[in-house]
Amino acid sequence: MGFETLLFWVSALIFISIISSKVLDRFAVPVLLVFLGIGILAGSEGVGKIYFDNAVFAKSLGTVALIFIIFSGGLDTDWKETKPIVVPGIILSTFGVLITAVVTGFFAVYILKFSILEGMLLGSIVSSTDAAAVFTTLRSKNISLKKPLKPLLEFESGSNDPMAVFLTVSVISLITVQGTKFISLVPSFIIDMGMGLAVGYVMSKVSLFLIKRLNLEYEGLYPVIMISLVLLTYTIAGFLKGNGFLAVYVAGLMLGRVEFQNKRVIKKFHDGIAWLMQIVMFVTLGLLVFPSQVFPYIWKGLLITVLLMFVARPAGVLISLLPFKMNFSKKIMISWVGLRGSVPIILATFPLTAGIEQANIIFNIVFFVVAISVFVQGTSIPVFSKLLGLDAPMKKKINYPIQFEKAEGMDAELTDVPVPYESPAVGKTIAELSVPKKLLIVLISRHGQFIVPSGSTVIEAADILLVLANDKDILALQKIISVIKA
Numbered sequence: 001m002g003f004e005t006l007l008f009w010v011s012a013l014i015f016i017s018i019i020s021s022k023v024l025d026r027f028a029v030p031v032l033l034v035f036l037g038i039g040i041l042a043g044s045e046g047v048g049k050i051y052f053d054n055a056v057f058a059k060s061l062g063t064v065a066l067i068f069i070i071f072s073g074g075l076d077t078d079w080k081e082t083k084p085i086v087v088p089g090i091i092l093s094t095f096g097v098l099i100t101a102v103v104t105g106f107f108a109v110y111i112l113k114f115s116i117l118e119g120m121l122l123g124s125i126v127s128s129t130d131a132a133a134v135f136t137t138l139r140s141k142n143i144s145l146k147k148p149l150k151p152l153l154e155f156e157s158g159s160n161d162p163m164a165v166f167l168t169v170s171v172i173s174l175i176t177v178q179g180t181k182f183i184s185l186v187p188s189f190i191i192d193m194g195m196g197l198a199v200g201y202v203m204s205k206v207s208l209f210l211i212k213r214l215n216l217e218y219e220g221l222y223p224v225i226m227i228s229l230v231l232l233t234y235t236i237a238g239f240l241k242g243n244g245f246l247a248v249y250v251a252g253l254m255l256g257r258v259e260f261q262n263k264r265v266i267k268k269f270h271d272g273i274a275w276l277m278q279i280v281m282f283v284t285l286g287l288l289v290f291p292s293q294v295f296p297y298i299w300k301g302l303l304i305t306v307l308l309m310f311v312a313r314p315a316g317v318l319i320s321l322l323p324f325k326m327n328f329s330k331k332i333m334i335s336w337v338g339l340r341g342s343v344p345i346i347l348a349t350f351p352l353t354a355g356i357e358q359a360n361i362i363f364n365i366v367f368f369v370v371a372i373s374v375f376v377q378g379t380s381i382p383v384f385s386k387l388l389g390l391d392a393p394m395k396k397k398i399n400y401p402i403q404f405e406k407a408e409g410m411d412a413e414l415t416d417v418p419v420p421y422e423s424p425a426v427g428k429t430i431a432e433l434s435v436p437k438k439l440l441i442v443l444i445s446r447h448g449q450f451i452v453p454s455g456s457t458v459i460e461a462a463d464i465l466l467v468l469a470n471d472k473d474i475l476a477l478q479k480i481i482s483v484i485k486a
Contacts, residue, residue: 009042009048009050013038013039013042013283014276014279014280014283016038017034017035017038017279017282017283018279020034020037020038031278032130032278032282032341032342032370032374032378033371033374033375033378035278035279035282035283035286036282036283036285036286036289036371037286038282038283038286039282039283039284039285039286039287039288039289040286040287040289040291041286042283042286042287043286043287043288043289043290044290045290045291045292050287052284052287052288053288054288055288055349055352055353056353058284058285058288058346058349059346059349059350059352059353061280061281061284062281062284062285062342062345062346062349063346064277065277065278065280065281065342065346066161066245066277066281066342066343066346067230067231067234067244067245067248068227068230068270068273068274068277069274069277069278069342070158070161070245070248070249070252071230071233071248071249071251071252071270071274072252072270072271072273072274073154073157073158073249073252073274074158074248074249074250074251074252074253074254074255074256075252075253075255075256075266075267075270076256076267076271077154077155077158077252077253077256078151078256079253079256079257081147081148081150081151082151082154082155084148084151085148085151085152085155086155087324088152088320088321088324088326089152089155089156089159090159091320091321091323092152092156092160092316092317092320092321092334093155093156093159093160093163094160094163095316095319095320096156096160096316096317096319096320097127097128097160097163097164097167097316098127098163098167098316099312099315099316099319099320100123100126100127100308100312100313100315100316100338101120101123101124101126101127101164101167102120102123103123103311103312103315103316104122104123104126104127104304104307104308104312105119105120105121105122105123105124106119106123107119107123107303107304107307107308107311107312108122108123108304111300111303111304112300112304112358112361112365114358117171117174117175118175118356118357118358118362120167120171121168121171121172121175121351121356121362122304122362122365122366123312124164124167124168124170124171124347125164125168125344125347125348125350125351125362125366126308126340126344126366126369126370127160127163127164127167127344128157128160128161128163128164128340128343128344129153129156129157129160129337129338129339129340129341130157130339130340130341130342130343130374145333145337145385145390145391146330146390146391149330149333149334149337149390152334153334153337156334158249158253159246159249161245161249161343162192162193162196162243162245162246162249164343164344164347165243165245165343165347166189166192166193166243168347168350169350170185170188170189172350172351172354172356175354175356176354176355176356191241191242192241192242192243192246193242193243193246194242195237195240195241195242195243195247196237196242196243196244196245196246196247196250197242197246197247197250198242199233199236199237199240199242199247200233200237200246200247200248200249200250200251200253200254201250201251201254203229203232203233203236203247203251204250204251204252204253204254204255205254206229207226207229207233207251207255208255208258208260210225210229211225211226211260211261211262212260212261219262219265220265222261222262222265222266223265223266223269223270226266226269226270227273229251230248230251230252233247233248233251234247234248278342281342281346282342285342285345285346285367288349289364289367293360293364294364294367294368297361297364297365297368298368300365301364301365301368301369301372302368302372304365304369305368305369305372305373308340308369308373309336309338309373309376309377313335313338314332314335317331317334317335317338318331318335321334329388329389329390330388330390332388333384333385333388333390336377336380336381336384337377337381338377339373339374339377339378340366340369340370340373340374341370341374344366344369344370345366345367345370347366348362348363348366348367349363351363401443401450402442402443411470412438412468412469412470413468413469413470414442414466414467414468415466415467415469415474416464416465416466417464417465417466417467417474417477417478417481418462418463418464418465419459419460419461419462419463419464419465419481420461420481420482421461421462423459423461423481423482424481425459425480425481426459426460426461427458427459427460428458428459429455429456429457429458429459430453430454430455430456430457430459431455431456433459433477433480433481434480435473435476435477435480436469436472436473436476436477438469438470438473439467439468439469439473439474439476439477440467440468440469441453441465441466441467442466442467442468443465443466444457444463444464444465444466445463445464445466446460446462446463446464459481465477465481
């Protein structure tokens with residue numbers, strides 16, 4: 001295949017994936033399935049007839065993709081919402097993953113006639129969750145989840161991948177390296193996670209220091225230097241025997257908490273990189289799948305999937321959240337939103353490259369589990385959340401014609417403040433509202449149009465005020481426009 005031909009197929013597959021996801025988004029089809037489906041159709045057994053059977057390349061590509069996807073997830077995390085649920089989130093992403101892996105592993109031993117270690121390997125591979133498909137589905141139906149479900153699920157999905165990676169690599173070592181003892185995994189776990197946390201924290205400080213001190217002449221260079229820092233974070237953690245995925249997530253999470261120069265540019269850039277990585281990774285993994293090899297394991301794969309969804313995942317969630325006050329319906333919702341995603345498929349390439357005897361069976365089973373899990377659970381989340389009374393309307397996103405980047409030490413941010421129909425502010429001018437002196441109403445969104453306000457501007461029902469202020473003044477404004485005075 002010539003360079004131009006290769007370039008054509010890469011660009012065509014990315015373009016087709018994006019357009020297809022836009023069309024199928026209306027039917028709440030998870031974007032993960034769209035990208036995987038494009039890869040399968042383009043493969044040697046599909047209409048594209050592209051032959052691809054390089055598990056080593058797929059593993060390497062998947063690793064790089066995960067680095068940027070996980071970092072972007074940490075960078076976009078809202079720390080204010082996440083902070084109250086950090087402890088249950090950590091337990092879910094460690095003990096919850098372990099319990100899910102063990103329960104699924106035992107089922108695999110019985111159903112697939114695997115050895116204990118082979119069963120634990122399959123369980124470890126499918127033990128982590130994927131948030132991308134979940135919230136893509138929720139956005140397509142304009143549905144969100146009540147607190148603390150959304151931040152808890154986001155934090156768990158971002159932080160449980162390192163645990164799944166550790167379990168997978170550890171079980172492969174037990175199978176392939178003679179003399180490896182189970183007890184040796186305990187200090188290995190402590191070093192892996194501890195060093196990952198430490199490197200992530202230190203590199204976040206280093207990154208912040210460099211971004212503040214470099215004063216680069218071109219704004220476009222800030223996202224580029226961040227790419228190098230993200231890759232350095234992963235590799236340094238690896239050199240020090242730490243978990244690189246945990247390191248980049250922690251680095252992203254720490255950077256997301258603070259304000260720094262060109263943060264908005266960096267976040268938008270890495271959001272785009274994360275989407276590109278997801279498309280390339282999913283399409284590549286789709287190319288790696290041969291449907292004819294998956295068909296013989298449909299019934300066994302279906303049984304594993306059902307047990308994972310209705311037994312293993314709920315067991316991990318219910319046991320992990322026992323110490324915390326949370327009603328049963330919320331725990332059930334957390335269990336149901338435990339979609340398998342990109343990480344299990346990538347981890348399924350690890351046994352292939354390690355020469356595990358049952359590697360092909362494991363890969364095909366994992367692919368089937370992910371596809372069914374994403375399709376069944378992903379498409380049913382809106383209905384399930386309504387049945388449990390846990391759905392909440394998603395805030396409508398408005399694309400304002402101005403951009404604002406919060407500077408370090410600045411106690412103010414841009415916030416939407418909707419005006420209710422029954423608000424006492426309706427019919428009054430801004431000058432009559434007695435808003436806090438330091439609060440600035442920048443724009444008013446009214447019937448899809450933007451108005452630059454002045455003191456004489458009259459407030460109307462259903463207006464959305466874009467204000468620049470601190471939390472205290474925003475709360476004061478909300479009281480002014482929301483409380484009907486006697």
